Amino acid sequence: MVxxxxxxxxxxxAMPAPLATSGVIKWAKDNLFSSPLNVAITFVVAxxxxxxxxxxxxxxxxxxxxxxxxxxxxxxxxxxxxxxxIKVRFSQFIYGFYPENLxxxxxxxxxxxxxxxxxxxxxxxxxxxxxxxxxxxYPIIAFFLLWGGLGLEPVESAKFGGFMLTVTIGVAxxxxxxxxxxxxxxxxxxxxxxxxxxxxxxxxxMRGVPLITLLFIASTLLNYFLPPGTNFDxxxxxxxxxxxxxxxxxxxxxxxxxxxxxxxxxxAADAMGLKYWQATRLIVMPQALKISIxxxxxxxxxxxxxxxxxxxxxxxxxxxxGQSVLADSKWQALSDEIYVFxxxxxxxxxxxxxxxxxxxxxxxxxxx
Amino acid sequence: MAENASAVNIPANGFxxxxxxxxxxxxxxxxxxxxxxLLLSFIGMIVNNTVKNLEILGIDPGYDFLGxxxxxxxxxxxxxxxxxxxxxxxxxxxxxxxLLVSLFGIVTATIIGFLVGVFRLSKNWLVSRxxxxxxxxxxNVPLLLQILLWYGITVHSLPKPKQALEPASNFFxxxxxxxxxxxxxxxxxxxxxxxxxxxxxxxxxxxxRAHKLQDETGKISPVLTVGASLILGLPLLAFFVSGMxxxxxxxxxxxxxxxxxxxxxxxxxxxxxxxxxxxxxxxAEIVRAGIVSISHGQTEASYSLGIKPSWxxxxxxxxxxxxxxxxxxxxxxxxxxKNSSLAIAVGYMDVVATIGGITLNQTGRALECMSIVLTTxxxxxxxxxxxxxxxxKRVALVER
Numbered sequence: 001m002v003x004x005x006x007x008x009x010x011x012x013x014a015m016p017a018p019l020a021t022s023g024v025i026k027w028a029k030d031n032l033f034s035s036p037l038n039v040a041i042t043f044v045v046a047x048x049x050x051x052x053x054x055x056x057x058x059x060x061x062x063x064x065x066x067x068x069x070x071x072x073x074x075x076x077x078x079x080x081x082x083x084x085x086i087k088v089r090f091s092q093f094i095y096g097f098y099p100e101n102l103x104x105x106x107x108x109x110x111x112x113x114x115x116x117x118x119x120x121x122x123x124x125x126x127x128x129x130x131x132x133x134x135x136x137x138y139p140i141i142a143f144f145l146l147w148g149g150l151g152l153e154p155v156e157s158a159k160f161g162g163f164m165l166t167v168t169i170g171v172a173x174x175x176x177x178x179x180x181x182x183x184x185x186x187x188x189x190x191x192x193x194x195x196x197x198x199x200x201x202x203x204x205x206m207r208g209v210p211l212i213t214l215l216f217i218a219s220t221l222l223n224y225f226l227p228p229g230t231n232f233d234x235x236x237x238x239x240x241x242x243x244x245x246x247x248x249x250x251x252x253x254x255x256x257x258x259x260x261x262x263x264x265x266x267x268a269a270d271a272m273g274l275k276y277w278q279a280t281r282l283i284v285m286p287q288a289l290k291i292s293i294x295x296x297x298x299x300x301x302x303x304x305x306x307x308x309x310x311x312x313x314x315x316x317x318x319x320x321x322g323q324s325v326l327a328d329s330k331w332q333a334l335s336d337e338i339y340v341f342x343x344x345x346x347x348x349x350x351x352x353x354x355x356x357x358x359x360x361x362x363x364x365x366x367x368x
Numbered sequence: 369m370a371e372n373a374s375a376v377n378i379p380a381n382g383f384x385x386x387x388x389x390x391x392x393x394x395x396x397x398x399x400x401x402x403x404x405x406l407l408l409s410f411i412g413m414i415v416n417n418t419v420k421n422l423e424i425l426g427i428d429p430g431y432d433f434l435g436x437x438x439x440x441x442x443x444x445x446x447x448x449x450x451x452x453x454x455x456x457x458x459x460x461x462x463x464x465x466x467l468l469v470s471l472f473g474i475v476t477a478t479i480i481g482f483l484v485g486v487f488r489l490s491k492n493w494l495v496s497r498x499x500x501x502x503x504x505x506x507x508n509v510p511l512l513l514q515i516l517l518w519y520g521i522t523v524h525s526l527p528k529p530k531q532a533l534e535p536a537s538n539f540f541x542x543x544x545x546x547x548x549x550x551x552x553x554x555x556x557x558x559x560x561x562x563x564x565x566x567x568x569x570x571x572x573x574x575x576x577r578a579h580k581l582q583d584e585t586g587k588i589s590p591v592l593t594v595g596a597s598l599i600l601g602l603p604l605l606a607f608f609v610s611g612m613x614x615x616x617x618x619x620x621x622x623x624x625x626x627x628x629x630x631x632x633x634x635x636x637x638x639x640x641x642x643x644x645x646x647x648x649x650x651x652a653e654i655v656r657a658g659i660v661s662i663s664h665g666q667t668e669a670s671y672s673l674g675i676k677p678s679w680x681x682x683x684x685x686x687x688x689x690x691x692x693x694x695x696x697x698x699x700x701x702x703x704x705x706k707n708s709s710l711a712i713a714v715g716y717m718d719v720v721a722t723i724g725g726i727t728l729n730q731t732g733r734a735l736e737c738m739s740i741v742l743t744t745x746x747x748x749x750x751x752x753x754x755x756x757x758x759x760x761k762r763v764a765l766v767e768r
Binding site for chain 2: 030031032034038041042045046049191192193194195198205207208209210212213216217220221223224225226227228301305306308309311312319333335336339340342343346347350351354
């Protein structure tokens with residue numbers, strides 16, 4: 001006999017939801033099997049994944065060879081990826097040909113970079129204003145650490161390479177292009193026709209040509225423009241061109257930020273009797289820059305990815321090093337492994353940055 | 369007021385040297401004159417340096433060298449070209465190659481982008497996740513790296529011509545590229561072309577009539593079905609009636625490579641593939657943002673008016689979404705064109721690789737060659753932004 005329980009009206013305890021409307025089953029029903037078409041799609045996609053993923057995993061991990069001294073040895077040991085080439089050349093992919101006994105300077109510069117970035121990226125850091133002074137000084141410190149000088153042994157920039165070169169060009173480009181971009185954006189908004197047009201022409205010309213042509217100019221033409229006999233470092237020439245290129249994009253990002261500021265802010269600044277530069281420095285720019293930070297981060301991601309182009313004019317970024325490794329008879333034709341490794345390196349850093357920019361966009365989107 | 373003016377000791381309407389800086393009226397002029405002087409002296413300095421440098425090197429600037437024979441070969445040329453052709457012709461071949469790969473890339477990237485953008489919004493979790501993974505991976509890896517990766521895969525991982533894959537009959541995929549039959553048209557082909565033109569004209573006429581009919585009586589005619597069957601059917605009919613005036617030149621394995629037919633070279637394949645995949649991911653995000661930006665109320669309003677779902681998409685959501693999608697889409701097209709310059713990394717001969725690469729190295733005319741390349745790209749981007757401005761003006765919302 002089943003025991004029945006009675007409850008007073010309104011006193012019935014809440015029952016758990018039926019199985020089919022909660023938990024995994026509900027989720028699968030809603031997201032995978034909501035209609036006949038969806039069922040079909042799910043099965044087709046699952047089948048394709050089943051066909052594609054195991055062989056890829058085999059290649060990447062299970063059949064891969066990590067310890068070997070040449071490609072032939074790799075092939076004897078397994079038919080997956082030959083990660084040995086990465087293991088053998090790993091430090092070169094990071095530091096290029098930077099002298100081994102001085103690599104601590106690169107490491108130190110990188111750690112300091114992170115220290116300098118924290119107060120810029122997050123605004124709830126203690127002693128932020130003091131920390132920002134360090135951030136502002138960082139480029140100078142990094143320059144002496146990497147190139148030497150001030151008692152440190154100098155290192156030629158031809159020895160720079162690998163991901164270190166990528167980060168150097170990227171950070172230098174962004175740090176230098178930010179002030180230039182601000183000036184260009186302000187100039188483009190100027191009521192003085194000459195200033196306005198100079199800025200417009202510069203910005204549009206830079207945005208209209210591929211970076212690679214500017215790098216060609218850096219490597220072939222820039223020497224023509226300088227007084228006869230001057231010949232300076234290719235890396236510096238590249239950084240100059242990258243800066244000019246990035247500043248045009250930066251200017252457009254900041255112009256967007258300026259346009260987003262209500263007119264009342266400008267008028268209020270005028271009503272307070274502030275002069276142009278005071279108003280810009282105290283009222284307009286702080287707000288405009290704050291709005292533009294996601295755009296600035298995106299510009300940086302683009303610039304960081306574009307640094308791979310320096311390979312074409314012969315600098316040894318990770319891709320350039322990869323090609324020199326491919327030319328080594330011991331490791332020939334391992335292009336898949338090398339490119340996949342570099343791609344993972346870029347993906348991790350770019351994905352992290354784009355996540356940060358998304359987080360920032362959400363934080364700045366204070367709702368309407 | 370007059371007292372105030374005398375109090376700061378400026379004669380009314382008077383001019384002093386200091387008012388060049390202190391008076392707003394004159395200050396902007398002063399600033400612009402300073403800017404002009406700085407700019408002109410900067411340009412002057414560069415021109416002066418360049419002239420001096422060219423004198424030292426003994427180069428006589430000028431574009432005469434463009435008429436000299438180029439003495440290098442270009443494997444993919446859309447117009448007649450060989451190593452005795454002049455440099456300018458090499459440049460034209462390069463420009464055509466740039467435009468060709470850009471056009472192909474634009475078409476495939478748009479298709480990929482729209483598909484993935486819609487998949488990203490799919491209710492099916494697997495589909496939307498896979499689209500997300502695809503978008504994030506391709507967007508966050510440098511394009512140059514992707515081009516080299518695909519080139520490496522084509523050259524190292526595809527079989528040799530002797531063991532070529534045959535994905536479809538008489539299509540051969542090997543590490544020398546994709547070889548396929550080349551259609552050879554006979555003279556009766558003009559009939560098919562004529563039928564096609566007639567069909568298009570008829571379809572337009574029918575659409576106009578249907579529109580008028582709908583305005584007058586409210587009756588809706590099957591424009592899409594009739595139009596499509598006209599445009600497809602009439603040329604097909606003409607094709608069969610005239611006795612199929614097409615033969616195919618089928619590629620054949622001779623020695624180490626295929627001869628005859630049409631070929632897509634590995635360089636072109638890698639570049640095209642990478643450009644489409646990379647830009648496709650950006651376009652997918654644009655499409656997604658565009659569709660999401662249309663408020664749900666629009667769809668609901670349309671349903672409550674009794675408009676069926678497929679028409680709601682076509683007549684209510686898409687026209688509004690396209691207004692958001694098209695401007696960034698066009699700038700992605702510009703990006704494809706600019707990014708096609710990475711061709712040089714895999715040896716695809718575009719305008720940078722011909723004029724800016726081999727011609728520059730052979731003749732040493734850096735100034736002239738780079739100026740040609742830069743002008744070419746500037747003209748292309750000016751053209752594309754002109755299209756964009758025209759479109760923006762056309763679709764600008766008429767506000768109250």
